[in-house]
Amino acid sequence: MARTAEEIAAVLRDRIQSGELQPGDRLPTMDALADEYEVNRQTARTALNLLKNEGLVEYKGGRAGTVVRERPAARMVRSRGMERDNLGYYSGANVQHWRLIEGTQTEVTTEPIPADIAGYLGIEPGTPVVARKRANGDPEVPAHRQLTDSWLHPEAVAAVPVIAGSSGLGGIYDRIEEHFEQPILWEEEITAINPSPDEAAALLLPPGVPLLRVIRTSTVKVDGRPLVVEVNDIRMSAELFSVRYPMTRKGAARWPVQPASADFYTS
Amino acid sequence: MARTAEEIAAVLRDRIQSGELQPGDRLPTMDALADEYEVNRQTARTALNLLKNEGLVEYKGGRAGTVVRERPAARMVRSRGMERDNLGYYSGANVQHWRLIEGTQTEVTTEPIPADIAGYLGIEPGTPVVARKRANGDPEVPAHRQLTDSWLHPEAVAAVPVIAGSSGLGGIYDRIEEHFEQPILWEEEITAINPSPDEAAALLLPPGVPLLRVIRTSTVKVDGRPLVVEVNDIRMSAELFSVRYPMTRKGAARWPVQPASADFYTS
DNA sequence: TAGTGGTCTAGACCACGGC
DNA sequence: CCGTGGTCTAGACCACTAT
Numbered sequence: 020m021a022r023t024a025e026e027i028a029a030v031l032r033d034r035i036q037s038g039e040l041q042p043g044d045r046l047p048t049m050d051a052l053a054d055e056y057e058v059n060r061q062t063a064r065t066a067l068n069l070l071k072n073e074g075l076v077e078y079k080g081g082r083a084g085t086v087v088r089e090r091p092a093a094r095m096v097r098s099r100g101m102e103r104d105n106l107g108y109y110s111g112a113n114v115q116h117w118r119l120i121e122g123t124q125t126e127v128t129t130e131p132i133p134a135d136i137a138g139y140l141g142i143e144p145g146t147p148v149v150a151r152k153r154a155n156g157d158p159e160v161p162a163h164r165q166l167t168d169s170w171l172h173p174e175a176v177a178a179v180p181v182i183a184g185s186s187g188l189g190g191i192y193d194r195i196e197e198h199f200e201q202p203i204l205w206e207e208e209i210t211a212i213n214p215s216p217d218e219a220a221a222l223l224l225p226p227g228v229p230l231l232r233v234i235r236t237s238t239v240k241v242d243g244r245p246l247v248v249e250v251n252d253i254r255m256s257a258e259l260f261s262v263r264y265p266m267t268r269k270g271a272a273r274w275p276v277q278p279a280s281a282d283f284y285t286s
Numbered sequence: 287m288a289r290t291a292e293e294i295a296a297v298l299r300d301r302i303q304s305g306e307l308q309p310g311d312r313l314p315t316m317d318a319l320a321d322e323y324e325v326n327r328q329t330a331r332t333a334l335n336l337l338k339n340e341g342l343v344e345y346k347g348g349r350a351g352t353v354v355r356e357r358p359a360a361r362m363v364r365s366r367g368m369e370r371d372n373l374g375y376y377s378g379a380n381v382q383h384w385r386l387i388e389g390t391q392t393e394v395t396t397e398p399i400p401a402d403i404a405g406y407l408g409i410e411p412g413t414p415v416v417a418r419k420r421a422n423g424d425p426e427v428p429a430h431r432q433l434t435d436s437w438l439h440p441e442a443v444a445a446v447p448v449i450a451g452s453s454g455l456g457g458i459y460d461r462i463e464e465h466f467e468q469p470i471l472w473e474e475e476i477t478a479i480n481p482s483p484d485e486a487a488a489l490l491l492p493p494g495v496p497l498l499r500v501i502r503t504s505t506v507k508v509d510g511r512p513l514v515v516e517v518n519d520i521r522m523s524a525e526l527f528s529v530r531y532p533m534t535r536k537g538a539a540r541w542p543v544q545p546a547s548a549d550f551y552t553s
Numbered sequence: 554t555a556g557t558g559g560t561c562t563a564g565a566c567c568a569c570g571g572c
Numbered sequence: 573c574c575g576t577g578g579t580c581t582a583g584a585c586c587a588c589t590a591t
Contacts, residue, residue, distance in 0.1 A: 023579080049558065059581045064558075072339060073480060081589025082556055093405065094477060099531070103539040110533070138360065202541040210361055210528035211478030211496045213340060229478045229496035229524065235533070257478035257496065264366070264531040266377070266472035266502070272370040274469040290560080316577065326562045331577075348570030349575055 024065035027056055031066065035075055035087055042089040046076055074227025074258070088225070094261040095163065099233075101205055108192045110205075110235070117155045120164055125153040132170060139236050139250045140172045149176055149183045154221055162223055165255040174241075175248035192237065195248055199239045203248070207264075208234045211257055224256055231257040291332035294323055298333065302342055302354055309356040313343060341494025341525070355492070361528040362430065366500075368472055375459045377472075377502070384422045387431055392420040399437060406503050406517045407439045416443055416450045421488055429490055432522040441508075442515035462506065462515055470515075471505045474531075478524055491523055498524040 034040045047055065052063035067085055070076045077088045097111050109115065119125065127149070134144040142148070149171045156164025176183045179198045182191040192203055214222065214230045224230070235251040268274060301307045314322065319330035334352055337343045344355045364378050376382065386392065394416070401411040409415070416438045423431025443450045446465045449458040459470055481489065481497045491497070502518040535541060 048556085050556090061582085062580060065579085067558080078558060079589085080557080081587085082591075083589070084557055093402075096475060100534045100536045101539045102536050103543060108539060135360075196543075202535075205533035206530055207533055208363060208528050208530040209476045209498075211498050211524035213494055213496060227480055229480060231476075231478050261475050261477035263473055263475040265534065266474055267367045267532060268469075269367040269369050272368045272375060276370060276463075315575085317575090328563085329561060332560085334577080345577060346570090347576080348568090349572075350570070351576055 022056065022058060024058075024062050024069065027052060027058070027063065027066035028069040031070060032073075032075065035070075040087050042087050044087050045083075046070075046085045046087065048084055072226050074225060077225060091259055094259055096261050096263050098263045099207060107190050114157070116157065117163075117165075118158050120154040120156055121158075123154045125151060127151050136168075136170050136250050136252065139234065140170065140247050142173070146173065148173055162256070162259060164222055165253055165260075166218065166221060167254075168252040170250045170252070172246065172248050174246060191249070195237070195239065199241065201239055204238045204245075206236050206238070207262075208236075209262060210234075214254075218254060222254070222256055224258075229257040230254050231260055231262070233262060289323065289325060291325075291329050291336065294319060294325070294330065294333035295336040298337060299340075299342065302337075307354050309354050311354050312350075313337075313352045313354065315351055339494055341492060344492060358526055361526055363528050363530050365530045366474060374457050381424070383424065384430075384432075385425050387421040387423055388425075390421045392418060394418050403435075403437050403517050403519065406501065407437065407514050409440070413440065415440055429523070429526060431489055432520055432527075433485065433488060434521075435519040437517045437519070439513065439515050441513060458516070459504065462504070466506045466508070468506055471512075473503050473505070474529075475501045475503070476529060477501075481521075485521060489521070489523055491525075496524040497521050498527055498529070500529060 031040075031046060040046065046067065049060050049063040049067060052058075052066065053060045056063070067076065071078065071085075074090075075088060076085050078085050095113075097113060099110060101108055101110055102112055103109065129147050129149055131145045132140070132142065132148045132150075137144040137146065140148075151169040151171075152167070154164060154166050171182060175195065179191075179194050182194055196203055210232050211229045212232060214224055214228075218224070218230060219226075222230070231254070233253040233255075235253070236247050237249040237251070238245050238247050240246070298307075298313060307313065313334065316327050316330040316334060319325075319333065320327045323330070334343065338345065338352075341357075342355060343352050345352050362380075364380060366377060368375055368377055369379055370376065396414050396416055398412045399407070399409065399415045399417075404411040404413065407415075418436040418438075419434070421431060421433050438449060442462065446458075446461050449461055463470055477499050478496045479499060481491055481495075485491070485497060486493075489497070498521070500520040500522075502520070503514050504516040504518070505512050505514050507513070
């Protein structure tokens with residue numbers, strides 16, 4: 020007989036994952052679990068709490084009790100690539116109708132740059148730089164939202180002051196390409212992290228859902244050296260979104276491939 | 287004065303994030319916190335527990351107490367793209383020296399396919415398919431490891447039976463391209479999830495670290511319709527790794543871009 | 554109003570690890 | 573050994589929500 024919170028949680032976890040308990044189904048109450056497993060109510064509560072922190076169950080409040088969370092059957096896939104319309108470049112065709120979250124504003128500030136972003140720009144952490152932060156999303160689907168912070172390299176601002184203005188992001192890439200007379204190279208780096216309480220609140224994240232983080236760098240060549248002119252830090256729910264990229268064929272993998280000669284295998 | 291576990295945790299969180307408490311520094315003990323904030327030991331413990339589940343602190347055991355976690359200064363960036371050497375295709379040049387984790391084996395089974403993977407293959411969840419699972423990593427850096435599950439489409443196995451054999455993955459892409467007489471299209475979809483207890487154990491993940499999940503599909507055209515012949519499901523620590531992709535220019539964003547005519551703005 | 558989980562106090566004992 | 577966090581019992585009171 021299960022006696023510890025961990026063991027009780029494991030039993031319930033199995034019942035959920037086997038499908039015996041379906042999304043929306045009620046879990047036994049703390050008191051019922053305490054009775055069944057002959058433990059204290061606190062112990063039963065700890066078991067439920069473990070499942071809640073894993074994102075498997077949620078508390079519906081009052082009499083409704085604790086239920087198995089409805090989890091989105093499929094994530095919204097965001098195919099990544101740069102496109103443009105008559106207003107300029109944009110990324111992600113399927114979120115073009117997204118707008119600023121109601122009650123929020125784009126904040127343009129000059130502030131010390133955090134260490135992780137500084138690494139991409141190749142400048143000292145703490146250097147004051149121009150940052151543009153906003154929260155936007157689908158007006159029809161409140162949970163579909165993201166946070167976007169844009170950080171500009173001081174050299175880029177010095178060269179093209181207009182990009183530090185409060186205008187939308189759309190135009191800055193055109194201004195940069197005009198000034199440096201070359202195409203921007205964009206790359207995206209993806210990782211994940213557990214949200215800070217602030218981020219969880221802003222993105223309406225329930226407990227147990229990580230943050231998917233897409234960091235896009237915009238690079239131009241100056242005197243033969245790469246200069247990262249902007250870092251775009253996008254955070255979204257990892258439960259609701261995924262990002263997709265085509266995989267490029269590099270070097271010897273370019274099509275049509277040249278079959279290796281027999282020599283390779285004997286050398 | 288802070289009186290609740292949440293408030294005490296917030297104070298400690300600030301002291302960590304401001305840099306007052308450095309990685310490796312000891313936090314106040316539960317008893318010290320209980321004293322300082324005039325709360326019960328259990329309340330102080332709850333505060334420390336919150337920070338532990340966020341991955342900010344860790345318990346070093348016994349007298350060593352609770353300390354601020356050393357977090358990797360930078361993630362290992364894995365530039366994604368397909369390459370090949372004389373053995374065949376591979377992805378990720380910087381992990382070519384990775385090997386099977388000692389004490390584990392590649393498992394080749396035929397088992398019911400989970401719903402999420404079935405979606406990529408376009409087959410019914412639960413259909414028995416050939417799966418190949420392994421855990422590999424850097425022999426020199428124990429924490430640098432990943433789990434890789436490969437799922438083969440039954441039609442692909444029927445057409446090219448040799449790919450279901452127990453040989454390594456390297457060759458299957460060549461066999462598929464030979465048989466279908468065309469290049470494979472690879473795409474990767476990235477998301478994140480909190481690890482199951484099994485995954486956390488296999489990847490040595492401390493609490494509070496999400497799993498970065500890269501799902502690669504291999505697609506060929508059969509009778510003009512796309513057939514996903516294989517799904518490769520790669521999971522790794524989101525704290526230790528990130529993945530990077532070049533961003534492609536699509537449609538009107540192709541270089542050199544054609545400046546929009548004035549008509550667009552007035553229409 | 555009744556039943557649910559949330560949180561706090563209080564006290565006991567255990568497991569672990571450095572001293 | 574002894575101080576650390578881990579966990580359990582026990583009991584109290586609160587906040588929220590459906591009835």
